[in-house]
Amino acid sequence: MSRAAPRPGARPGSVLGLGAFVLLSTVALLAAAAGAILLGEIPVTVQDVAATLGNRLLGLGLAVDPIHEGIIWHYRLSRAAVAGCAGASLAICGAVLQALLRNPLAEPYLLGISAGASTGAVMIMVLGIGAGALTVPFGAFAGAGLAFGFVAVLAFGAGGGTERIILAGIAGSQLFNAATSFIVTSSASAEQTRGIMFWLLGSLGGVRWPDVGLAFPVMLFGLAVALYRARALDAFAFGEDAAASLGVNVARVRVELFALTALLTATVVSIVGAVGFVGLVIPHAVRFIVGPSHGRLILGSALAGGVFMVAADVLSRLVLPGQVLPIGVITALFGAPAFAFILWRSRRGR
Structure with a gap:
């Protein structure tokens, strides 16, 4: 039986052309964002x-309930924007790491970076290091850098190599x-412990527009650098010597x-937790x-990651009334079965 030819715009090994996938992903992202804005305990209308x-972006002065306007603009829209940026960033990291390490199970938390960022952020939250001069994002960056350095030194000292x-x-x-865990157990109050444990599982409850101002440019920078290095990542697929x-x-x-x-x-991690x-x-x-x-995978992953995170945020607010x-619970409920499927496929591929 002859194999069907790929669709126009699609390359060998693909099901859909990049242009069609980008269009579908953009539509899905807009639909997920609309759901994130419209759905919640307090109902709001399309009007x-x-x-x-219209009021916030164009200064039209249209009549709208101030409470509803505050919920839409300050809470739901900013939350959806951060969720989209976070999902895109994590998906880009996954695509990059899977190529660099030539490991289909590689993901952003594989190298201990997330754990280090969490430690740095918790030190600021609980211990108050810097007497208010240092922010939670700064603590997360410092912790991530320390973890990255620790892993690099340990791997290099052990002889290097992917494994x-x-x-x-x-x-x-x-x-x-x-x-x-030691910092939380030894120094946090009961109220702090509850808040930190919830945050460590992933929480978008406290995000606002200043968080968008941090997440969006960092995501764009990461996307640009990853796309710039796309051909190098293609070469890594054949091994370091071949690259x-x-x-x-x-x-x-x-x-x-x-x-x-x-x-x-x-x-x-500094904005939404792990x-x-x-x-x-x-x-x-x-x-x-x-x-x-x-080149196609990174752009597609950024869009799909944004859609996935925004949709997961909507579900996180609707699964249990009130x-x-x-x-992180929602992403794990979907991600764990997918993880098992990947393991199963890798076993079959031997």
């Missing part, structure tokens, strides 16, 4: 949303998770992209649709 956007980087990341994760023979400066590109994933992950499985699942799903080329689940 309320239109009036709010040793992964093992060093596991060790770093355990170390910094233990440090976070070097194709003219890729392996050491420089690896450090540059590991640092990029540290920056993106630390930004997400959210797992997005960076693991999304690149695999997008790779199946648009193919393995990283309660908001941590968004």
